[in-house]
Amino acid sequence: MTSFLQQAFNGLVSGSFYALLALGLAVIFGMLRVVNFAHGALYMLGAFGAVALADTTGLGFWWALLLVPLALALTGTLLERLLIRRLTALDPLYNFLLTFGIALVCQDLLRMKYGAHSQPYERGPFTGSMDLGLFDFPRYQVFVLAVSVTLCLAVWLLLTHTRIGTIVRAATERPELTRAFGIDTGRWVTPVFGFGVGLAALAGVLAAPMRAVNTGMGSDLIITVFAVVVIGGLGSVFGSVLAGFTIGMLQALGNLYVPVLSQTSVYLLMAVVLLVRPAGLFGKEEPA
């Protein structure tokens, strides 16, 4: 039983990354109707940002956790202003294609600078493990989970309890109604995009001490995250986050009990969801 709980907890840790990425994708999608293919590349840039910051200025993990997401969020807003905005009036697929191109370019630019093999990152905090009552767990991984849960909750509170949140949520979940009320969502587009990018970058920084930092780290992850948001329902911020944590857990337990399915389970679950609730577990039914 303890083993099961420990494994489930481990799943929540890897779910933390899915959740942060899915959350960013969902808020961006909500405001812009854009699915950001470059989200995985931005996660990768976050991790490389931490490495580069340590290499060039010697600044450690905590500075990276603060500065890298900010810098990338800023880059994200530029990206939105300069490129993505040009295509928002068109079919959303164009922006999907555009961000795919951006992802390819980011990946190769980094490869030119760093090569394709992994980069060392030695600045991770919390080396020991801590006692969680029933079992111990590496302190750093507990920290990652705590950060992720806190951020997701904070965003949730922001969405439900502030005026900005109401607008964003309305635009996400009731787009027709928002327009009917004449609410101008336009000026929130850029900040929200930047915020989503910042979340991906933050996930990247968090990954640096516990995962291999290389140019390919984002591309496989983003495909899993796409499956996550299809399962959760991209129109629902809450659903995407919940699906992130759930699938992390499912994979960890799958690794242990049904290793054959450990990699395909996500996609099988997606197939089932598409069969019974095409809009996703928490997405609202759309007239297709």
Place this chain on the structure above:
Amino acid sequence: MILALLDKLHGRPVWIRWGLFAAGLLVALGLPWSLYPPVATDILCWGLFAVAFDLLLGHAGLLSFGHAAFWGSSAYVTGLIALHSGLPFYVAVLGGAGAAALLALPIGFLAVRRSGIYFAMVTLAFAQMVYFIANQWGDVTGGENGLQGIPRDLPGFDLSDSFVFYYAALPVVLLGLAAAWRIAHSPFGRVIAAVRDNPARARALGYPADRYKLVVFTVSAFLSGLAGGLYAVNHGFASLQEVYWTTSGKVVVMTVLGGMGTLWGSLLGAGAIVRLEDWLSTSGFEETGLVTGGVFIVVVLLFRRGVWGTLAHALRPRSGSSTPDPEPHLEHDHGDASQPVSP
């Protein structure tokens, strides 16, 4: 390529149409004389793949980001048939394409339940699943070592020379292209376009939209399978690369570069990308993704008609009826038709 031009150039003198047709045929016949033959055959394969993909994207408005699943599964099945049966390679390729179409049924059935951007994500995810299965199932697929030593059997012919093999592969590709053109311009093709442009209306008129989408998805997978099978025979093996998401991405790039919805622009796009990659791999500049990604961004931002579309648009008869499609038309996710307000 040629037939489409004929189509595009309605109202042009007949001799121009036939002239272009002849020119296209000459290019196809002369390609291995001017290019290294295996590369010329690669262009044929990728060209058919991109046209098959455009049948889905340009005509049905469905962006599949998982077409590698069909290209790759056919490569494997073609390889297995050729390795174990000794049948002529045409049979093996046909078998591979059939397998790709079979695989397209469940994937398509689930994917057409979502449209627009979701369709893209769902197909990408399913293709990734196919990749994982191919990787794990090493006994059959050879895992990451791939399926090696696929023969080029054809009784009475020695196809070991790549130059000869090009001409053996050409008829398959021409047939595939003709089929794609025929479908795009059949009554079925017109219903598909109607479903794309206004699914609600098409449904009201009694067309089961999802079923039409599934059929075109399967046909596209079959043609992609033809291309993938030929590719496997051309190279003598099938590898995991064939089912990886980068292959799906590559065909998207080719089609968008050539011009979505033009069908034949995809051939240009495929030729350009294959040549570019071949050139980059020997030139010492290794950042293929940087170049293709950069070109792709520019095309998406500035030349959404692609090379072919831009040319056709520039050359269109100015008088009276102009081309009906000023911009490539993609399917809208009508559930979330709202656009953000740009100040």
Place this chain on the structure above:
Amino acid sequence: MKHRLSTVVATAAAGALLAGCGGGGPSSGGGKISDDKIVLGVLTDLSGVYADIAGPNSVQAVQMAVDDFKKKYGDKAVTQNIEVIKADHQNKPEIANTQAREMYDRKQADALFDVPTSSAALAVQTVAGQAKKLYFNTGAATTELAGKTCNPYTYEWAYDTYMLAHGTGSAVTAQGGKNWYTIYPDYAFGQDMQKKFETAITGAGGTIVAKDPTPFPSDNYSTFLLKAPRLKPKPNVLGALQAGGDLANVVKQYEQFKLKDKGIELAIGLLFDSDIKAIGADKLAGTTFTTAWFWNVDPKAQAWADRFKERTGQRPTFVQAADYSAATHYLEAAQKAGSDKAADVSKELDGTKFSDFFAHNATIRAEDHRIVHDAYLAKVKDPAKASEPGDYTERVKTIPAAEAFDKPSPDCHLS
């Protein structure tokens, strides 16, 4: 008369044609250098994950072999025209296939070298068989090259999965690591390594307490790291058979779970210098692994490595050293045979015994074209003891050539 003249003209024309054809085709008969030129092709990964262990410096290594050969023989060299060409296969077998064909057919390459990634190497091996030209593999690890798929045109110069698994598996077990928990990536390389490790471990009197396939690729190995200390009996070695980025993930997380403190040592299947650099030598210090060579294994190696560094600014990897060794032996054999025809060169090479800076006590096995030589059981050096930034490895013991590699595979029939 008129009739006779026309016959003469016709015969002469036919003769000229035949002669022309003969000259254009690959030279028949021994004692000839085709096109009076020897072309060595390096087909490698110039920018991907293997660019550091092979890549541009493999091209340099082969060029260095050519330069040394020219200096040694001067005017007496079999030809003055020796050229090195390179191409990038991006670790994709289909690109490797096309490039290999193009190098053999169009650029007149007489032999190819390097080719990391097993799938690409297998593709090149097939092309070499069709083109009837030589290929010296130094970059790929699969034993199939000298097994099921072997052909008379391919030589395996550096290492293979048997060498890696057998060295580490039996040595660590013999040193007291009796109980193993192995985790292997669930694809051909991993499955192959797992089998070979198992044979080595049980052969040395150890036991596999448990073995688990891991997803590939994966960034979360915690499942297995959590499981390890709970196994009964508790394993004292964790055998991680992952490679590259996956390996970096395993080691980072092994560290966080503090398995070393719980008495579970780490043994690694395949470890390149680039991996040590990526993970950090301090994290890996003391970890046991097997290698074909490293640059400061002995003074002869170091002397060559110094020359290599002068040229490239970097220390060579074992793949690059093997490239130099293979290219040198190829050129020497062509010199002796006076020919660059594959069959003539092979005749010189097969069965030869030699020792050079790379391969000690080496034999070029005629049965399967595997070059057997001493391998090294090594461990990662404590960075405090390193003499320079690239000094990662120290020797634990030498594995004699006869033990380092498997016997010729029954699946391989060269003749």
